[in-house]
Amino acid sequence: MHDLIVVGAGLAGLALAARAQEAGQDVAVIEARSRIGGRSLVHRTASGCYDLGPAWIWPAMQPRVARAAAALGLRLYRQADEGGFVFQDSDGTAQRLPHGFTQEPPSMRIEGGIAALAEGFAARLAPGTIRLGTRVERLVLESDAVGVETGAAALRARRVALALPPRLAATIGFAPALPAASLRQFEAVPTWMAGHAKALAIYDAPVWRASGLSGGAFSRCGPLGEIHDASLPGAAGEAALFGFFAWPAAMRAARRARLEDAVRAQLASLFGPAAGSPRALLIQDWSTDELTATPADAPPLAGHPAYAPLALPAPWRDRVLLSGSESAPEFGGYLEGALAAAEAAAAMNAQHGGGLPAAGVAAGR
Numbered sequence: 001m002h003d004l005i006v007v008g009a010g011l012a013g014l015a016l017a018a019r020a021q022e023a024g025q026d027v028a029v030i031e032a033r034s035r036i037g038g039r040s041l042v043h044r045t046a047s048g049c050y051d052l053g054p055a056w057i058w059p060a061m062q063p064r065v066a067r068a069a070a071a072l073g074l075r076l077y078r079q080a081d082e083g084g085f086v087f088q089d090s091d092g093t094a095q096r097l098p099h100g101f102t103q104e105p106p107s108m109r110i111e112g113g114i115a116a117l118a119e120g121f122a123a124r125l126a127p128g129t130i131r132l133g134t135r136v137e138r139l140v141l142e143s144d145a146v147g148v149e150t151g152a153a154a155l156r157a158r159r160v161a162l163a164l165p166p167r168l169a170a171t172i173g174f175a176p177a178l179p180a181a182s183l184r185q186f187e188a189v190p191t192w193m194a195g196h197a198k199a200l201a202i203y204d205a206p207v208w209r210a211s212g213l214s215g216g217a218f219s220r221c222g223p224l225g226e227i228h229d230a231s232l233p234g235a236a237g238e239a240a241l242f243g244f245f246a247w248p249a250a251m252r253a254a255r256r257a258r259l260e261d262a263v264r265a266q267l268a269s270l271f272g273p274a275a276g277s278p279r280a281l282l283i284q285d286w287s288t289d290e291l292t293a294t295p296a297d298a299p300p301l302a303g304h305p306a307y308a309p310l311a312l313p314a315p316w317r318d319r320v321l322l323s324g325s326e327s328a329p330e331f332g333g334y335l336e337g338a339l340a341a342a343e344a345a346a347a348m349n350a351q352h353g354g355g356l357p358a359a360g361v362a363a364g365r
């Protein structure tokens with residue numbers, strides 16, 4: 001029997017698992033995907049890694065991410081924003097403004113891609129700790145343990161941490177069943193950015209800079225609503241743009257066959273004809289990723305939700321913790337929230353006699 005089974009090898013799950021194992025616990029991490037990182041997903045080329053999920057951190061405001069990045073020796077660089085900015089109106093008219101659009105505080109990127117954070121925590125785990133390609137289907141409460149059922153195996157642990165969005169926790173079977181009110185509560189928590197999609201366009205050169213543009217743009221007509229330079233520092237012979245879709249999930253689904261053409265046409269109209277012919281164009285639609293989004297995540301959100309810690313009801317409360325970013329005590333939904341949630345889960349585990357130190361999960365130690 002394990003001391004702790006962590007369900008989900010995103011940043012939250014890996015941060016919690018690393019700390020628990022370093023405290024001497026017998027830990028297993030169960031991950032449905034064939035890779036670690038969860039929403040931290042990168043596209044690799046010979047030049048480096050481009051972020052298809054989260055890309056930005058704000059170390060001045062986010063102490064856990066800042067500490068973890070520093071402890072892992074990760075190098076940060078500022079989101080490129082020098083040069084002119086393009087504003088596209090709802091009728092498609094593009095206006096080139098001479099000034100950049102500067103984010104305040106500046107958004108910072110991680111050299112090597114954002115997944116380096118999750119990979120750093122995973123590297124601290126003993127070989128064999130993470131089981132990939134294993135989806136947890138049902139939790140069974142026993143007198144002194146929790147049974148964790150996957151398609152292929154049944155595992156047991158004294159405690160389980162669900163390091164995933166509450167909406168996905170609600171899709172797991174519970175025996176005895178969770179009260180309907182708890183399921184409704186979990187289903188009501190939006191998964192941050194789960195309804196979104198990103199486009200990544202890779203070029204041989206930063207063709208937008210030739211016209212004095214930063215690669216930054218806002219559009220009221222789409223398909224992309226916000227575009228930024230995604231070029232990797234020091235990558236010779238390669239440059240990139242990325243954009244968030246303004247078209248909501250339902251519109252993207254209806255226009256799927258023409259989505260790439262629409263993106264190419266928009267990039268050309270904003271940054272000039274050469275921008276319409278990237279070497280590669282990738283679209284990562286998170287709303288169709290069933291290990292991130294549920295159908296409830298498809299409608300656009302009005303803003304960042306007010307997340308709050310969540311707990312399972314008795315008799316589950318002492319045995320199963322919710323520890324994904326959307327259950328964090330602060331910065332819910334963000335990478336910082338993933339580390340805050342891991343920290344809080346460690347504290348709860350220690351409180352309930354799990355032997356985990358309460359502090360320092362995100363200290364990168």
Ligand SMILES: Cc1cc2nc3c(=O)[nH]c(=O)nc-3n(C[C@H](O)[C@H](O)[C@H](O)COP(=O)(O)OP(=O)(O)OC[C@H]3O[C@@H](n4cnc5c(N)ncnc54)[C@H](O)[C@@H]3O)c2cc1C
Pocket residue numbers: 007008009010011012013030031032033036037038039040052053054055056057134135136137163164165168172192193194196197198286291292323324325326333334335336337338
């Ligand atoms: C497009 C996009 C842009 C974003 N931009 C930013 C940004 O710039 N800055 C920022 O701070 N945050 C950003 N975010 C949010 C950030 O990605 C999340 O806060 C963070 O990744 C959450 O980590 P997590 O470990 O809590 O969850 P996840 O990364 O979602 O990990 C959950 C894991 O659980 C696994 N899983 C699910 N169900 C099961 C099951 N039944 N059995 C086994 N495994 C299961 C999943 O496969 C996944 O690996 C963005 C997200 C997206 C999608």
